[in-house]
Amino acid sequence: MHSKEQISHDEYQKTSDWLMSHTKHRPIVAIICGSGLGMLADTLKCQDSFDYSDIPGFPQSTVQGHAGRLVFGELKGKSCVCMQGRFHMYEGHSLLKTTFPIRVFKLMGVETLIVTNAAGSLADGLRPGDIMIIKDHINFPGLVGLNPLCGPNDEKFGPRFPAMSGCYDKGLRSLVMELAKQMGVSSLVQEGVYAMVGGPNFETIAEAKLLHRLGVDAVGMSTAPEVVVATHCGLRVFGLSLITNKVRQQSQILIVNNHNSYFSALFHKSVTNKECSNLRNG
Ligand SMILES: O=P(O)(O)O[C@H]1O[C@H](CO)[C@@H](O)[C@H]1O
Numbered sequence: 001m002h003s004k005e006q007i008s009h010d011e012y013q014k015t016s017d018w019l020m021s022h023t024k025h026r027p028i029v030a031i032i033c034g035s036g037l038g039m040l041a042d043t044l045k046c047q048d049s050f051d052y053s054d055i056p057g058f059p060q061s062t063v064q065g066h067a068g069r070l071v072f073g074e075l076k077g078k079s080c081v082c083m084q085g086r087f088h089m090y091e092g093h094s095l096l097k098t099t100f101p102i103r104v105f106k107l108m109g110v111e112t113l114i115v116t117n118a119a120g121s122l123a124d125g126l127r128p129g130d131i132m133i134i135k136d137h138i139n140f141p142g143l144v145g146l147n148p149l150c151g152p153n154d155e156k157f158g159p160r161f162p163a164m165s166g167c168y169d170k171g172l173r174s175l176v177m178e179l180a181k182q183m184g185v186s187s188l189v190q191e192g193v194y195a196m197v198g199g200p201n202f203e204t205i206a207e208a209k210l211l212h213r214l215g216v217d218a219v220g221m222s223t224a225p226e227v228v229v230a231t232h233c234g235l236r237v238f239g240l241s242l243i244t245n246k247v248r249q250q251s252q253i254l255i256v257n258n259h260n261s262y263f264s265a266l267f268h269k270s271v272t273n274k275e276c277s278n279l280r281n282g
């Protein structure tokens, strides 16, 4: 199951040196923009940007909506680097390639990683448009040995057996909750558990029920490998899921003959009734 692929410390260093010699920015924060969130990078001031195809050693983005560009710039006076487009296992990238930028960021002097993603909700209280602050994750591929840290360990980056409890920094989570309150948007923001599945297909109903029973609040196909590698090399991590859809946990058992019967069913049943909620959200 394990790939024989290895990436040497020198290879990460070469990419880091190339980037540092092509920009004056010295970022301390790296942001990975999830699906549909690439515009986060547009808020950076004094930008220097590089197509992934021009950066030595960098993998290429193949997913629609992931531009494939690394953008350096300033956000509120802090030097940042943004990935407009990440790499997913389902694209055929090895997990080492998927997480390649993280170690490059570490060598560039980055201290904090912000990961964002688009995810489906399994929690009743998380609706499309809400934001979930990731308090913990379940790395399903990792649990069966699909982990970027498999293979020889490079002690220069971190230990053979890194702890993952507390990998989503508590201080940063509290700070963002507090900021959401101050901005008057706390009703849209809550903490939860993210699960990574391999994808690229979405969940069957049985899989969705399983995830729900396991305490998963939101599911996606990314993030966990990046967070594992970042935590291994000592980066502070903060993660956000933008909820894009509800994950259907029940078949549509209300038979819809025509629009009238559908709408009257919606109006006359309680909004908390599961069948109706599923129809509205599915
Ligand atoms: O996790 P990000 O990159 O935001 O993308 C999410 O959106 C895609 C599915 O629409 C999957 O790749 C899923 O992981």
Ligand SMILES: Nc1nc2[nH]cnc2c(=O)[nH]1
Residues within 6 Å of the ligand: 118, 119, 120, 121, 197, 199, 201, 202, 203, 219, 220, 221, 244, 245, 246, 247
């Ligand atoms: N696996 C998975 N990934 C997603 N990314 C965005 N929505 C979803 C979803 O419903 N399931």
